[in-house]
Amino acid sequence: MPENTAQASNEALLDIQDLSIHYITEDGTVRAVNNLNLSLKRGETIGLVGETGAGKTTTALGIMRLVPDPPGKIVGGRINFAGEDLTQKSDAAMRNVRGKRISMIFQDPMTSLNPVIPVRDQIAEVILLHEKVSAAEALAKAEEMLLKVGIRSERAREYPHQFSGGMRQRVVIAIALACNPELLISDEPTTALDVTIQAQVLELMKNLKREFNTSMIMITHDLGIVADICDKVAIMYAGSVVEIGDKYDLFRNPKHPYTIGLFNSLPDIEKDEDSLKPIKGFMPDPMDLPSGCPFHPRCDVAKPICMQAAPSEYVNVSENHRVKCLLFSDTTGGE
Amino acid sequence: MLTNKVAVDEAPVGVNADAKPRKKRSQMHDVWKRFRKSRTAMFGLFIIIALIILALSAEILAPADAINPGYDIQDLGNTFAPPGGEHIFGTDNFGRDIFARIAHGARISLYVGFVVVSISMVTGVTLGALSGYYSGIIDNVIMRIIDILLAIPFLLLAVSIVAALGPGLRNVMIAVGVAGIPGYARIVRASVLSVREQEFIEAARSVGANNFRIITRHILPNCMAPIIVQATMGMAGAILSAAALSFIGLGIQPPQPEWGAMLAESRRFMRDHWHMVMFPGVAIATVIFGLNMIGDGLRDAFDPRLKK
C-alpha cells in the first residue's frame, strides 16, 4: 500500500504519453527519450530508475521544458500536467509553471546555488518571483522554509560555501518547496552525499512530502532509495519505461529481464553470494540503438522476434504493474 | 587465462561505432574535424598556405640575375612605376620590383616568425613546466625572473639587446624571442598546475615513472592546446615586432627586403607614391590576420565548450 493513501486522490496529476526527446547533432540523432509513458497521481511519489544514459534526466528536463534547444527537441508526445499539455505552452507560460507548480532538485547542491548570495535571499527570490508578497514577507517565509529543512535562523544569512554538502542540499530542497509546488522532480538528490547524510536528507524529504502533499518524481539509480521513499517505480532503459508499477508489486515480482538483471547485479547485504550475476554487455549507444527491442543484445532470454520487433504495448502483470516486453505479449506465445 | 571471461566485449566503441580494429587516431583528428568547420579559420589557413607557397617560389617568381639577387635588381630608368603592367605591384625608388621584394620578404617574415616562436616556446615551456611541477623555491625563482622580464617594456628590452649585440636579423630574433618567454611560461605553468593534480599523474607515479617521464609524457601533452594557440598568435606578434624593430632601423639592414624595413624606406615617398607603402603594409596585415584567424579557430577546436 502506498504510504500516503490518505492524501492520494485518483486524479492523475501528471500523465506523459509517448514522449520522445531527441538531440539532433551534426554527428547524428541521439534518441534520448523514446515513446515514454508515465503517470502520477497527486501526492504520489514515483521512482524513475535507470543507469547512465537511460534518459532519466532528459525526461525530467522535458517535463520542465528545459531541454537545451538546440540540439534538443521534443519530437513527439504529450505531457499532461493537471489537465494541460505542457508541450503546447508558450515559454512565458512555462516560466509561471517552473518553480511555482513544478520544481526541480539537482544532483549537485553546490552548482545549483549561487555562491555570492546568502541562502535566505536565494529562497526569498523564488518566492518574490511567483507570489505577490513584500520583500520582508518573502524573507520571513524564507526563514520559515529554512527552519522546516532543519537550518536554524541564525545561519540563514550565511553563504552556500559555509554549509556542508548535506546542509546545502537542504537549502536546495527549501528553495524547491518554497512555493508549495504540486510536483517536485528530484534528480539524484543524494548521490553526492555520504550514507549517513543521505539518510538524514531522505528522512527530511519523506516528512516534507507528507506535509506539503507534493507529488514527486525521484530520479535515482539506487533501488534501495526507491524501496525507502517511493510509492511507484518506473524502470527506464534506452529512453523508455520498460516496467512500471506499484513498488511492492514490482519489487516482489519483477518481470522485465532488465529489471531482474538490475536486482541481480546488486551485492546483497542480507545474504552471502559467491559471485554477482551482472547484465552482460554495455548500455547501448543512444545514437545507434539496436534494432527491435533495445535490450535484446544484453538479454539472456531474448527470442528471435526480439531482434526484429520492438515491444510497443504494455502487458498488465497485475492491476498496478505493467511491463513492456515481447516475452509477455500474446502474439509471441507469452512465457 | 581466465576460465569464464566476465565480459564478452562485443558492444560498439563509444559514439562512432565501428567493429573493425582501428588505426591510431589521436585527439588531433577530432581537433582538425572541428577546425575544418570554422570558415574564418580555414580562410586564415588558406592565407598562410598561400604565403608559404609565395615564399617557397620566390626564386622562381623573381629569379636573380647575373649580379644581383631577385629582390635587388635595380632599374633606375623605371623608378616609382605605378602598379600594373610588367610590375604588378609597381617599382620603388630604385626601380626594384615591389612584388619581388614582397615575395622574398615573405621568406624572411616566416623565418623570423618561426625562429622567434621556437626560441620563446622552448624556453618558456621549459621554465613554465619546471615552475608548475616543482612548486616551492624553483617556482618562486623562475616566476620572479618572469616578472622582471614582464616589467621591462618590450621596446626597451629589444633596444638594449640589439644595442648590446648589434643590429641585424639574428639579434632582432633573439630580442623578440626573449620578450615572448613570459607568455608561454605563464600559460604552461597554469595548465601544469591543474594537470599535475589529476589522478593519472598519481597512476604514472604508482607504476614507477620518474619526474622527467611524468612531465614529458603525461603533463606536457595535456597542456598542448594552449601552447599551440599561443604559438600561432605569438608568431603573428613576432612578425609584427620584428617588422616594428626593422621599421625603426634596429633590424634587417638594406637591401634585404624585410616588410617592416620596406615600410620604413617608403615612408618618405608616401605622399606621391602610395603603392610603395601599401603593399608591404597589406602584406604585414594579411599575415597577422591569417595567423590570428588560425589561432582563434584552433582555440575553439581544442575546447569546443568555449564556443557557443
Added chain:
Amino acid sequence: MPEKLLEVKNLKKYYKTKRGPLHAVDDIDFTINRGETLGLVGESGCGKSTTGRVVLRLVDATAGEVIFSGENILNYDKNKMRNFREHAQIVFQDPFASLNPRMSVSEIIAEPLIINKKASSKQDLHKQVLQLMDTVGLAARLENVYPHELDGGRRQRIGIARSLALKPSFIVQDEPVSALDVSIQAQILNLMDELQKEMKLTYLFISHDLGVIKHVSTNIAVMYLGKIVEMSDYASIFKDPLHPYTKALLSAIPVPNVDVHRERIILEGDVPSPISPPPGCRFYGRCFMRQDVCKDQDPVLNQISETRKVACHLVKK
C-alpha cells in the same frame, strides 16, 4: 597458517593546514594476509583513501610502519621503492581522471612494462599488452582507441590491466566501482574476484558502499575521522555491528527490498572537521549512546573476540 603480506603499525598521516594539523590518518594498525581482502569502509573524509596511498608511499607517512613481506617500506630508498612498485599496485576511483587522455589504450597498459623494462622487444611488449587486455576482458580491437571514446566500465578495465601489468601480489582498490552503473559494477566486481583467485592477489579494498565491501572482503575495517573504529570478519559485522557508528552506517543503507524493515538510526549533524580534533572519542559529537567517559578519553581498539576489535568504551568483551 595464513601468511601476513602487509602489516601496518601506528600509521599516521597529518597534513599541515593554516588552522592546525589535519589528522587524515591517525594511528591505525591492521594486517592483511596473502590472498585475502581487507575492506576499508567509511564516509568521505574519513582517511580511507589517504590510507591506501600511504601504504603504497604515493603519499609520505607522518609516522608509523608499513611492513610488506617482512620489510618496512617506509625506509626504502629509490631503487628498492621501484622494486616495491612491481609488487604493489593501485586501481583508482575515477575511470576518467585516472587515464591520460592523450594516450591510447595500449600505450596506457604498456607504460608500466616500458618503465620497468619488462619487455624484451616491441613484439614482446605488444604481445604482453594484448594478453593483459584479454585478461581483463577488453577486445583486442580496442588497442588503438583513446579512453574518452569508451564507457566507464571499459575504462576501469584499462586501469585494472595497467595495475596487473607488473604482476603485483598486492593491489589497493580505491573505490574502483563507485563511479560505475550497477550492472557494470557487478561485471567489474566479478572480474576482480576472478583475478584474485587466479593470480592469488591480495587486496586492500576501499569503498563507501557497505554492500560492495561485504561482497569482496575477508575482513572489514570501519574508519571514522582518521581512526579505525571497528574491525571484524566480513560476516559478523553485518549480523551484529558493535560500534555505534557501524550500527548507524549499516542502518542508513537503503535496502532494495520492500519486505525488509530496518530500524533506522539517523545520526545528527555532519562529520566534524579532522583539523585539530578534540580529545576523547571522535564520534562523541554524533553518537546516540555517548556517555561522559567518551568525551575525554579516546577509546583504543580492543580485541573483543577472535575476529573482532572495537574502539568504544561501551563495548566490552
